[in-house]
Amino acid sequence: MKIAVTAKGTKLASEVDPRFGRAAYILIVDTKDMKIEVLDNKENVNAFKGAGIQAATMIADRGAEVLLTGFCGPNAFRTLEAAGIKVGSDVSGTVAEAIEAFLNGEVTYTQAANAEGHW
Amino acid sequence: MIISVASGKGGTGKTTVSTNMAISLGDACTLLDCDVEEPNAHLFLHPHINRSETVTTFIPEVDQERCTFCRKCAEICRYRAIAVVGQKVLVFENLCHSCEGCLVVCPDGAIREGKRELGVVEWGEGSGVEMIQGRLRVGEAMSPPLIKKVRSYADLDRTVIIDAPPGTSCPVIAAMRGTDFVLLVTEPTPFGLHDLQLAVGAVRLLGIPCGLVINRSDMGDGQVWEYARQEKIPILMEIPFDRRIAEVYSKGLAIVEAMPEWRQKFTELFQQIQMEIVAEKLRRESL
Numbered sequence: 001m002k003i004a005v006t007a008k009g010t011k012l013a014s015e016v017d018p019r020f021g022r023a024a025y026i027l028i029v030d031t032k033d034m035k036i037e038v039l040d041n042k043e044n045v046n047a048f049k050g051a052g053i054q055a056a057t058m059i060a061d062r063g064a065e066v067l068l069t070g071f072c073g074p075n076a077f078r079t080l081e082a083a084g085i086k087v088g089s090d091v092s093g094t095v096a097e098a099i100e101a102f103l104n105g106e107v108t109y110t111q112a113a114n115a116e117g118h119w
Numbered sequence: 120m121i122i123s124v125a126s127g128k129g130g131t132g133k134t135t136v137s138t139n140m141a142i143s144l145g146d147a148c149t150l151l152d153c154d155v156e157e158p159n160a161h162l163f164l165h166p167h168i169n170r171s172e173t174v175t176t177f178i179p180e181v182d183q184e185r186c187t188f189c190r191k192c193a194e195i196c197r198y199r200a201i202a203v204v205g206q207k208v209l210v211f212e213n214l215c216h217s218c219e220g221c222l223v224v225c226p227d228g229a230i231r232e233g234k235r236e237l238g239v240v241e242w243g244e245g246s247g248v249e250m251i252q253g254r255l256r257v258g259e260a261m262s263p264p265l266i267k268k269v270r271s272y273a274d275l276d277r278t279v280i281i282d283a284p285p286g287t288s289c290p291v292i293a294a295m296r297g298t299d300f301v302l303l304v305t306e307p308t309p310f311g312l313h314d315l316q317l318a319v320g321a322v323r324l325l326g327i328p329c330g331l332v333i334n335r336s337d338m339g340d341g342q343v344w345e346y347a348r349q350e351k352i353p354i355l356m357e358i359p360f361d362r363r364i365a366e367v368y369s370k371g372l373a374i375v376e377a378m379p380e381w382r383q384k385f386t387e388l389f390q391q392i393q394m395e396i397v398a399e400k401l402r403r404e405s406l
Contacts, residue, residue, distance in 0.1 A: 049198045049214060050202075050214060056202070057203070057204055060205065
């Protein structure tokens with residue numbers, strides 16, 4: 001199963017980036033073998049609009065089924081929901097810790113966005 | 120002739136100047152309240168609204184039956200108003216800027232013309248002045264198309280006064296572009312001057328002649344006058360920080376109605392603007 005985690009760096013030891021759409025990197029971690037696919041989110045970081053929507057589309061294309069991040073706005077949430085991706089928000093610590101919490105069933109999934117949209 | 124009244128900084132007196140000038144000219148002019156996010160000229164003209172029109176803008180509607188999920192619509196949208204995830208197409212109608220790019224690139228005819236309400240245009244008459252105002256729908260973020268719609272209804276054979284929104288971004292550009300003169304209302308404070316400089320920058324880019332009204336002219340400092348002198352911007356009127364004016368304003372009355380001596384001053388302001396426009400025309404022709 002593939003899990004997307006927003007990160008400030010490219011490694012499992014990197015800190016979780018609290019932002020979703022404008023996270024520095026998004027790591028797609030396959031829980032089967034813990035292999036990481038690093039998505040450089042540079043383009044979205046500087047996006048003019050719709051960073052969350054774009055990031056959500058991107059992780060859906062990579063086959064992620066769960067997203068672990070800090071904050072997720074309404075547009076991103078709607079896109080993730082349409083893609084059937086479960087969202088664990090308010091996640092902090094390192095990527096490895098986040099994955100561990102997920103594997104231990106300690107992540108609670110949100111039913112709604114937990115950040116305001118931006119204009 | 121179209122005169123737009125703008126300011127850069129908010130709260131300097133755009134509406135005070137535009138409504139009082141309009142009332143002084145009477146039925147020879149039309150006032151357009153283009154500050155559609157918070158139109159307030161009606162507070163001073165007390166118009167009887169006799170006609171109203173809802174203004175809408177294009178948004179895509181996706182026919183999921185016809186869609187082949189090729190993503191061309193999502194790729195062309197600069198505002199990410201369309202997202203394709205798997206076999207679903209999502210439209211974020213609030214993000215759409217109505218360019219119709221998706222409609223053009225869709226190879227499957229899966230995009231239809233939908234509508235989003237922008238707001239209303241209202242016609243009325245008050246204090247002897249014909250008035251047209253735009254009112255943006257609460258929650259709507261895109262005001263320029265509504266401003267353009269309000270302007271499209273102005274009878275250009277008459278004198279048109281536009282009460283513009285504050286700032287220097289798209290809405291105020293939509294209100295100033297193509298007008299014959301921009302009357303900039305400022306106040307002699309560092310903040311007033313700062314935003315005036317931004318506004319003058321925008322007006323110069325648009326190539327429109329401008330002049331100044333300095334409101335609350337007996338407070339603050341002298342920097343606005345110094346700036347106007349350096350930039351060769353004519354000062355066409357000064358309004359003192361007068362308690363009686365503030366009282367009249369707070370009651371929703373026009374200065375020219377409560378203090379008749381001001382009617383002459385606002386009429387002269389208009390005449391000076393006319394002369395500035397002619398002088399500018401001559402300057403350009405001589406180049």
